[in-house]
Amino acid sequence: QTLRVAIAANLEPVMKVMKADIKKQTGADIEVISGSSGNLATQIRNGAPFDIFLSADTGFPQLLQQDGFGIQPAEIYAQGVLIICSKQSLNFSNWPALLQQNNIEKIAIGNPKIAPYGRAAMEALTKTGIYNKLSSKFVTGESISQVNTYILQGAVPVGFTTLSLVKDPANKTKLYYKEIDPKLYAPIEQSMLLLKNARGNAAAAKVYAWFKSEQAKRILKQFGYHVN
Amino acid sequence: MDLSPLILSLKLGAVTTLILLVIGLPLAWGLSGRRSLFKLIIEAIVTMPLVLPPSVLGFYLLVAFSPEQGFGKWLHKVFDLQLVFSFKGLVLASAIYSLPFMVSPVKSAFQQLPVSLAQASYTLGKTRWQTFWHVLLPNIKPTLITAAVLTFAHTLGEFGVVLMIGGNIPGVTRVASIAVYNSVEQMEYATANVYSFCLLAITFIMVLGVFIYNKYQVKGPLD
Amino acid sequence: MDLSPLILSLKLGAVTTLILLVIGLPLAWGLSGRRSLFKLIIEAIVTMPLVLPPSVLGFYLLVAFSPEQGFGKWLHKVFDLQLVFSFKGLVLASAIYSLPFMVSPVKSAFQQLPVSLAQASYTLGKTRWQTFWHVLLPNIKPTLITAAVLTFAHTLGEFGVVLMIGGNIPGVTRVASIAVYNSVEQMEYATANVYSFCLLAITFIMVLGVFIYNKYQVKGPLD
Amino acid sequence: MIRVDIKKQIGRLEFSLNKTFGDGITLISGPSGAGKTTLLKMIAGLIKPDEGIIAFNNLPWFDSRVRINVQPQYRKIGFVFQDYALFPNMSVRQHLEYATTDIAWIERLLKLGRLENFATQRPHQLSGGQQQRLAILRALAIKPQLILMDEPFSALDQKTKTTLIAELQIIFKELKVPILIVSHNPQDIAGIYDDEMAIE
């Protein structure tokens, strides 16, 4: 029997690497369902048969836990890093000024309501005081991977996304980016939750535990996440 | 490469089209007859899914069938039937969603037939059903085939509803249209291309086959 | 509450339907005539969008019209036209996407008309166009109206393509189907309800109007 | 024997009739637009009279007072439509096979209508007269208990018509049923009709 792991979109590049390792270490085959954290949380609320939920924030898993969808309290497994990113070699040293230039017609961000990376981007933009000025330029992606698509296809000149995009060895596109000053946004503390669907399922518990293993942390680090 | 999304899509399309042929044809026929307030209302209801964006339909299905509450909970408890995040649910949703694509064109075609055809059949002692099968249906065959193809294709193209109540579960609800979306999101453009191409190729051949069949129906030397 | 998604959807539906009436009717008419390999191929191409899941179409449009490369770059430079993340882009996508919903039923209806109608018109000295307007088109009116309604509705229901190339920009590309999806994702069920209901109400009234008009066409005492 | 006593408002036209038709041929004539077709359709149950009675062998088919209205299917009528009402999807033979399973009867009818060589052709591949003959054959195929023919010979040339009518007469004699023929060419069936009725 396969396990279903719902992951926040920012984990997509990481997951490709993790999958093989999980199989090796725990013997479990996992099916990965990805989307924005908020979208997955809504699906779980409505009966989606997922076993483990890896969110891009802490809020969604905590709420689910409160409402009885989890088996045990949510745990943080990593801290994400927000970047500004482009296919063009733009000079990001003063990105707030850059974004206000006329030649930057569109800026992609994740949907702040459901994608934690989108929310982080909004916070950063608000803190630098340019969010309102730029409002006509925003293009909102359903999840952070849609933002990635927009950047990679050149549909937008610049977007806010996860560091794991540029750390992905599978990505052959040359990207230019800069990490956003962590002081500009609340830490992206990514939590996970063992869901009630996995009750009594030893394999699920094993895989859940794996995400806290040194091996998991090593892979997360490779992709630019902070782990403690 | 994982072929299951393609197979799933074709299966969904085929099952839905079959169900809608069985339900939709008699319905279309019934609606094509004399006007009455009752029929007008039925007709409006049948057409509803048409004006429903898939996300709206998905939303209401989610609310109705979510096993956490109300009707969905009851279904789950009593029949162990879960309609969200399951193939059965997709079939139900697709059938609702595509119903008007079967019914509307077929109904119009029935209306275009001269009444005397059915009358002639009745005088031969044939029941309404016999008349329907042997006289009316064969005479709207081009429209019938078109409607079936539209329905099948519309189901293959189903995306919004599936995204809403499908949950993207491999082998169960991850149909091809979702798989393409996913591949793109995961930057696996090659996979996206392959899925797209297969889908196109299969259905293109199917559609072309239907057209050729449709065109080369018996025609005489003076047509 | 923000009504712009509703207005945007209705506008998109109306513009697309209009464009497709202009393009689709002559096309359907041309395709309804004698068989030829050329027509068969055109017909297959017209039908392609039907078998294309919206996500596939959306992805290819994104690649084709991305302003940073190739064709999209050229369009952007020469015509200052950007088709991704713009209303124009949605219109183009919807027109492609809904084309077969206009063309297929209308084509079948033309094929069902007796040839002698057109012949009689020709002998009266009428051109092919006059015949088309005054004789053929009026005699497939029920199908025509059905096709227009199907097209309009299919466009309202457009979701996958918009999700891909729309970018969810309020007042520009956030159409109602997307707004509903978003509200649900955000668990704002009340908002989702309101949008869904408005959409239903508006279109239901519209559709019912069309039906009533269609039904109460001149009919005699013996029909 | 069929008794008809009905009223029907057709647009401006007030149609009413009270007459009993016996076995054998009745010629019905009357100017164009008098209501002949409408009469036949009312007898066949395809149009509903406003009021009155239609009774076949004393069995009520229609009675407005007691709301009886027997479905056309159960009236077992051989109806030749003025506009033929052939089935575009069926070949000549299929028309007859749809009406009856009696193969010998089908062969006899095909021969009667001189359509043996056209058995596989569809209506749109037939000439006007061939179509009309098919309409007649189809009506006879069910071995009806009442025959209603609406201008059944209008598209036939003299020779075809004469031989056809001669052969039809044999069949009519066999069937021994009331036969109502609407025709504006009484000379066509001159000498063979038993009764005559003019409308208006």
Add this chain to the structure above:
Amino acid sequence: MIRVDIKKQIGRLEFSLNKTFGDGITLISGPSGAGKTTLLKMIAGLIKPDEGIIAFNNLPWFDSRVRINVQPQYRKIGFVFQDYALFPNMSVRQHLEYATTDIAWIERLLKLGRLENFATQRPHQLSGGQQQRLAILRALAIKPQLILMDEPFSALDQKTKTTLIAELQIIFKELKVPILIVSHNPQDIAGIYDDEMAIE
């Protein structure tokens, strides 16, 4: 004057004709299925002959050797179809208005066909004879340079037919064009046709 010298294979039937039709009425007769309708349609340009020549007043309409085939639109023919081919969407008056803008002419035709009282009715609301008269009026409406009538009186009763033909004759005289009438009832136009041709 119209010269017809053509060949056409119709299924098993080998149709060929070489004849010149002058002004005035030519009666065309022949058994059902002989190819009369097909002939008229070939003259009108609705069916293409396999080979041969059709020339109107020495103007070629069809010539297989030089691949001339004038479109039906430019032949200005008044064609009465055997199955009427009326437009279901148009009322009686609209049929005529579609063919001509000459209002006086329309009124005259309506009167000729006794259809003044049915001007707003659509074909399916007309009796068989009314439909046929409309088909005739529509053909005349364009003031044709050649008239082809395929069994134009088959659905009319004697009286209607006699008056109609008498009045048609006046119009035919005015128009002074060749008129080809396919009919299996020569007595209908007995005494008024100028030429006669039997097919097969």
